[in-house]
Amino acid sequence: MLTETSKLEALLTVRRNALQQYTEEHNTILLFCWKIRQGLFQGTEPDLMVKYTQAFYRQFLFHHIEREEKYIFSKLPTYDPEILKLKKDHVMIERIIINIGTVSDTIRQLRLLASELRRHVLIEERFFFERLEENLPEHILLSMMPPEGKTDEDIKWDDPFW
Numbered sequence: 001m002l003t004e005t006s007k008l009e010a011l012l013t014v015r016r017n018a019l020q021q022y023t024e025e026h027n028t029i030l031l032f033c034w035k036i037r038q039g040l041f042q043g044t045e046p047d048l049m050v051k052y053t054q055a056f057y058r059q060f061l062f063h064h065i066e067r068e069e070k071y072i073f074s075k076l077p078t079y080d081p082e083i084l085k086l087k088k089d090h091v092m093i094e095r096i097i098i099n100i101g102t103v104s105d106t107i108r109q110l111r112l113l114a115s116e117l118r119r120h121v122l123i124e125e126r127f128f129f130e131r132l133e134e135n136l137p138e139h140i141l142l143s144m145m146p147p148e149g150k151t152d153e154d155i156k157w158d159d160p161f162w
Contacts, residue, residue, distance in 0.1 A: 018141035019129050022072075025064050026121045032056050033121075036114040038162035040107065048161055049110055050101040057097045059155050065090050067146045068124075072132075075144060082128060089120045 039049045069090065073083050096113045103109055132141065 018145050029121050033114040033118040035162040036110055044161040046106040056155055071146050072144045093117055
């Protein structure tokens with residue numbers, strides 16, 4: 001029987017070394033989405049999930065988005081419609097997180113965030129990264145690796161609700 005984590009891992013493709021750490025970070029993001037959905041399913045207090053979401057954004061997701069834009073998107077044509085859409089997704093996701101807890105329907109916003117973030121990651125993994133690996137030479141792909149390594153996945157959180 002597949003566990004939820006192994007299901008998430010099965011969604012992700014094995015990557016060449018240059019994009020592998022982004023794929024590993026995407027796995028962490030998909031796990032975050034699962035935690036939010038679990039919290040919603042179990043009726044967890046929305047404020048607790050909002051605090052966790054804000055901590056996840058500060059400690060992990062902000063840095064992941066920043067690195068994708070700095071090391072991947074900046075090396076590709078700015079007019080590419082796929083890149084424009086992915087950048088637009090980043091802005092939308094960040095807006096949801098910034099506004100979460102301040103809108104009247106926090107549960108709907110949490111559900112929207114988990115859904116949109118998951119959709120975005122799967123598009124990057126299944127289509128965008130595939131296209132990069134098929135069309136770019138290895139030296140360009142290697143230049144997309146962030147020099148500082150992978151974003152720390154250890155989110156400091158003492159009150160698991162999932």
